[in-house]
Amino acid sequence: MRPRSAPPRRVTIVDVAQHAEVSTTAVSKVLRNAYGTSPAMRAKVRKAVAELGYRPSAAARGMRGQTYTIGVMLPDIRNPFFAEILDGVTEWLSDTEYQILLGPGCNGEAAEARVTETMIDHSMDGVILIAPVSSRSRLQHVASTVPTVVVGRHSHSTTYDSVADDDIAGAALVVDHLADLGHRRIAHIEHLETDPARIAEMPNAIRAEGYRQAMRAHGLADDIDIVSTTYTQQGGYLGAQQLLARPRRPTAIFAGADIVAMGVLEAIAQAGLTVPDDISVAGYDNTTFANFEPISLTSVDQAGREIGRSAARLLLERIAELDKPAAHIRLSPTLVTRRSTAAPPR
Amino acid sequence: MRPRSAPPRRVTIVDVAQHAEVSTTAVSKVLRNAYGTSPAMRAKVRKAVAELGYRPSAAARGMRGQTYTIGVMLPDIRNPFFAEILDGVTEWLSDTEYQILLGPGCNGEAAEARVTETMIDHSMDGVILIAPVSSRSRLQHVASTVPTVVVGRHSHSTTYDSVADDDIAGAALVVDHLADLGHRRIAHIEHLETDPARIAEMPNAIRAEGYRQAMRAHGLADDIDIVSTTYTQQGGYLGAQQLLARPRRPTAIFAGADIVAMGVLEAIAQAGLTVPDDISVAGYDNTTFANFEPISLTSVDQAGREIGRSAARLLLERIAELDKPAAHIRLSPTLVTRRSTAAPPR
Numbered sequence: 025m026r027p028r029s030a031p032p033r034r035v036t037i038v039d040v041a042q043h044a045e046v047s048t049t050a051v052s053k054v055l056r057n058a059y060g061t062s063p064a065m066r067a068k069v070r071k072a073v074a075e076l077g078y079r080p081s082a083a084a085r086g087m088r089g090q091t092y093t094i095g096v097m098l099p100d101i102r103n104p105f106f107a108e109i110l111d112g113v114t115e116w117l118s119d120t121e122y123q124i125l126l127g128p129g130c131n132g133e134a135a136e137a138r139v140t141e142t143m144i145d146h147s148m149d150g151v152i153l154i155a156p157v158s159s160r161s162r163l164q165h166v167a168s169t170v171p172t173v174v175v176g177r178h179s180h181s182t183t184y185d186s187v188a189d190d191d192i193a194g195a196a197l198v199v200d201h202l203a204d205l206g207h208r209r210i211a212h213i214e215h216l217e218t219d220p221a222r223i224a225e226m227p228n229a230i231r232a233e234g235y236r237q238a239m240r241a242h243g244l245a246d247d248i249d250i251v252s253t254t255y256t257q258q259g260g261y262l263g264a265q266q267l268l269a270r271p272r273r274p275t276a277i278f279a280g281a282d283i284v285a286m287g288v289l290e291a292i293a294q295a296g297l298t299v300p301d302d303i304s305v306a307g308y309d310n311t312t313f314a315n316f317e318p319i320s321l322t323s324v325d326q327a328g329r330e331i332g333r334s335a336a337r338l339l340l341e342r343i344a345e346l347d348k349p350a351a352h353i354r355l356s357p358t359l360v361t362r363r364s365t366a367a368p369p370r
Numbered sequence: 371m372r373p374r375s376a377p378p379r380r381v382t383i384v385d386v387a388q389h390a391e392v393s394t395t396a397v398s399k400v401l402r403n404a405y406g407t408s409p410a411m412r413a414k415v416r417k418a419v420a421e422l423g424y425r426p427s428a429a430a431r432g433m434r435g436q437t438y439t440i441g442v443m444l445p446d447i448r449n450p451f452f453a454e455i456l457d458g459v460t461e462w463l464s465d466t467e468y469q470i471l472l473g474p475g476c477n478g479e480a481a482e483a484r485v486t487e488t489m490i491d492h493s494m495d496g497v498i499l500i501a502p503v504s505s506r507s508r509l510q511h512v513a514s515t516v517p518t519v520v521v522g523r524h525s526h527s528t529t530y531d532s533v534a535d536d537d538i539a540g541a542a543l544v545v546d547h548l549a550d551l552g553h554r555r556i557a558h559i560e561h562l563e564t565d566p567a568r569i570a571e572m573p574n575a576i577r578a579e580g581y582r583q584a585m586r587a588h589g590l591a592d593d594i595d596i597v598s599t600t601y602t603q604q605g606g607y608l609g610a611q612q613l614l615a616r617p618r619r620p621t622a623i624f625a626g627a628d629i630v631a632m633g634v635l636e637a638i639a640q641a642g643l644t645v646p647d648d649i650s651v652a653g654y655d656n657t658t659f660a661n662f663e664p665i666s667l668t669s670v671d672q673a674g675r676e677i678g679r680s681a682a683r684l685l686l687e688r689i690a691e692l693d694k695p696a697a698h699i700r701l702s703p704t705l706v707t708r709r710s711t712a713a714p715p716r
Contacts, residue, residue: 035487077483093488095471102453102658110447114475123488125441126472129460137423141381142439142469146492257658290663312448312603317636319664 035078044072055121070119094339095143095151097127097136100256103283104311105328106154109175112332113152120340122149133158140166150339159221171342173335177225179352185338187353189326191227194357195234195278196241197324198306201359202276203242205367207304209249210239211274213263213284216252228255231280231308255280260287268295275303275368282307282314285321285364300366310360320363327355381424390418401467416465440685441489441497443473443482446602449629450657451674452500455521458678459498466686468495479504486512496685505567517688519681523571525698531684533699535672537573540703541580541624542587543670544652547705548622549588551713553650555595556585557620559609559630562598574601577626577654601626606633614641621649621714628653628660631667635710646712656706666709673701 037055041048046068053061054069061069072078096113098106114124125148127139136158143151150171156163160181166172167184179186195212202210212235215228223229232250239248251266253259260279267274268291279285285307292299299305307314310325334353341348383401387394392414399407400415407415418424442459444452460470471494473485482504489497496517502509506527512518513530525532541558548556558581561574569575578596585594597612599605606625613620614637625631631653638645645651653660656671680699687694 074480074484077480077487091491093492101447101456101472102450104448107448110474123484124474125488125492126447126474128456128470128472134420134423138420138469141423142471145437146439146471286662293663316632317639 035076037078039076040069040072040078043076044068090149091147092121092123093146093148094122094124094336095127095140095146095148096124096154097130097139097143097151097156098154099130099157100283101126101128102257103255103281104313105282105309108309108311108328109154109332109335112329112334113336114332115329116333116336116340122340130156133162137162144169150343152335152339155227157222157226159219160225171339171346173339173342175331175335176227178227178230178354179225181352182350185335185342185351185353187331187334187338187355188227189331189355189357191230191357192234192237194308194324194326195231196238197357197359198278198308198322199235199238199242201322201361202278202304202306202365203238203244205276205304205365207276207368208244209247209272209274209368210244210276210278211249211251211267212278212280213251213253213260213267213288214280215255215259215284228280235278249274253284255284257283257287257290260284261291262287264288264291268292268297273303276365277303277305279305279307282309282311282321282323285323286313289319289321289364299364302369304365304368306365314360314362322362322365323360324357325360326357330355381422383424385422386415386418386424389422390414436495437493438467438469439492439494440468440470440682441473441486441492441494442470442500443476443485443489443497443502444500445476445503446629447472447474448603449601449627450659451628451655454655454657454674455500455678455681458675458680459682460678461675462679462682462686468686476502479508483508490515496689498681498685501573503568503572505565506571517685517692519685519688521677521681522573524573524576524700525571527698528696531681531688531697531699533677533680533684533701534573535677535701535703537576537703538580538583540654540670540672541577542584543703543705544624544654544668545581545584545588545590547668547707548624548650548652548711549584549590551622551650551711553622553714554590554593555618555620555714556590556593556622556624557595557597557613558624558626559597559599559606559613559634560626561601561605561630574626581624595620599630601630603629603633603636606630607637608633610634610637614638614643619649622711623649623651625651625653628655628657628667628669631669631710632659635665635667645710648715650711650714652711660706660708668708668711669706670703671706672703676701 037048037051041051051069054066130136152173155176164183172184174186176188178188214232217226217229251263253263279288307321307323310323314321314323383394383397387397397415400412476482498519501522510529518530520532522534524534560578563572563575597609599609625634653667653669656669660667660669
């Protein structure tokens with residue numbers, strides 16, 4: 025047996041104090057964000073903490089009732105939009121003692137329940153749930169147990185805070201842009217939402233509704249054409265295959281997410297068509313993929329990094345003050361036009 | 371204050387038993403993987419567990435000394451190769467009670483120390499460290515505290531298991547392919563490794579060495595041309611800019627990772643050159659990005675999913691038997707040729 029009962033000595037507050045050449049009291053004050061520390065002192069202590077990889081011991085943190093960990097649940101690490109959100113969360117927390125642990129690969133209510141129960145079991149100080157599909161009552165349950173911020177759902181909950189973008193406005197930006205270019209047959213690929221209780225909250229459903237409203241506003245009600253798949257590359261691929269097989273195929277496809285647009289571009293290339301000469305494509309999320317030069321995808325920027333920063337800020341405020349009123353932030357999206365959209369073929 | 375002291379009742383083993391219409395003893399047996407359960411019984415219980423989102427309570431698990439969580443540290447969630455590895459880990463663990471928690475965004479030894487300390491604090495049952503940059507002594511420290519598998523480092527440690535691909539062979543596959551197509555001026559973009567103690571273990575350094583060996587084997591020693599940046603999209607972009615500015619620019623670029631190739635393709639497009647007519651590009655990792663039709667990148671397949679499965683298998687074996695001899699798996703890579711490589715321009 026290896027000597028598991030006597031692990032190597034861990035870095036202590038004394039080591040940090042010696043390394044930073046300050047007193048242990050000073051280290052303790054900095055770590056608690058207490059008053060009476062100078063910026064220079066804080067800088068010295070944080071540098072020593074970073075260099076030694078120090079974390080307050082579980083026991084010491086337990087005494088204060090905190091684990092200094094934040095759980096972030098995200099549905100799909102392949103979707104580059106979630107990396108943007110995570111960057112914002114990480115950035116906001118980088119000056120704090122909080123460490124993020126991710127619960128990945130959720131693809132349904134059961135998986136989400138398992139991830140959130142794990143985070144609660146581990147006594148995490150708070151959780152950020154990105155684009156959860158769980159029922160509202162399940163989210164309320166989580167939020168009544170641990171400080172919770174929900175990202176990417178339009179909520180009016182009084183138990184948890186939320187951050188989302190204005191998906192009605194975002195969808196309208198795309199339709200306006202394509203209609204201005206002269207398109208009429210503008211199709212949309214949505215993520216199928218079957219639960220009636222969730223439809224009013226889910227960004228995918230709201231984006232589809234925004235598309236419908238904008239098409240009507242442009243007098244294009246008869247050209248509304250929605251294919252329901254999923255917000256995945258495969259979903260975009262299958263959705264585009266359906267649209268390309270239409271007797272009068274659309275001249276533009278509005279994919280509900282950049283990762284969906286990836287699959288759309290793939291189906292278009294396989295069909296021997298070119299973008300934007302034969303067909304225009306727009307996405308949603310303005311990920312690094314959209315900005316990738318050989319792709320150059322027109323996309324709605326919902327400021328993922330800012331969403332992440334806001335979520336982290338709300339969560340720290342909630343941890344500090346459990347009974348503060350729930351805040352619901354809606355960020356206004358913008359459109360970034362690139363080479364994938366142009367006037368329709370004559 | 372919200373009633374944090376009295377959280378809603380959690381799902382118990384009794385709920386699972388009622389839902390599955392079996393005895394609580396039967397549920398307990400299935401959860402412990404004990405003998406004397408039929409396949410039908412296991413299926414019923416697992417279905418109920420999934421539907422209710424049940425996890426053994428922290429207390430019950432604590433009594434058995436397990437938390438049923440596995441920590442996975444990964445350096446960059448933007449690199450699609452790590453998603454492949456994670457898929458393999460998730461797949462292998464999907465039939466078990468283990469839940470994965472990810473420690474993301476490590477970019478140096480201090481960040482890695484913080485993540486691994488957090489995982490140890492949380493009493494995780496085991497950790498998988500993907501492409502860590504920490505010193506060998508730091509990895510030994512972690513492994514002496516918690517069962518550990520290291521992925522993507524060539525190790526002979528006696529304290530932890532490891533899984534990596536044969537990077538010398540992988541680099542040779544690329545050079546052989548390009549040389550066979552008629553290329554001589556084949557350049558390589560590597561991830562700079564400055565620590566002499568780590569060079570023998572790091573896949574990036576070994577890939578560069580494999581490139582050198584293969585170039586010499588083809589009589590191309592004078593054409594060896596390595597640019598040192600990082601394994602990121604930005605690193606590929608900056609590396610390719612340097613190479614394209616050479617008086618006699620290379621006819622082929624071997625990027626050390628697919629994510630590096632992304633940046634290479636970007637720089638080439640900005641320079642007004644086309645792939646493969648003006649210049650061939652090959653990557654490493656065979657990610658979904660390489661397989662993406664509009665990109666179609668020739669790439670080395672190091673079987674990320676299989677790497678993940680192997681890592682999870684080794685970890686569960688190590689958790690079950692702490693003093694088993696350390697195992698070091700080397701998987702043989704293969705080359706997937708696509709449209710991004712062709713004969714050099716005349």
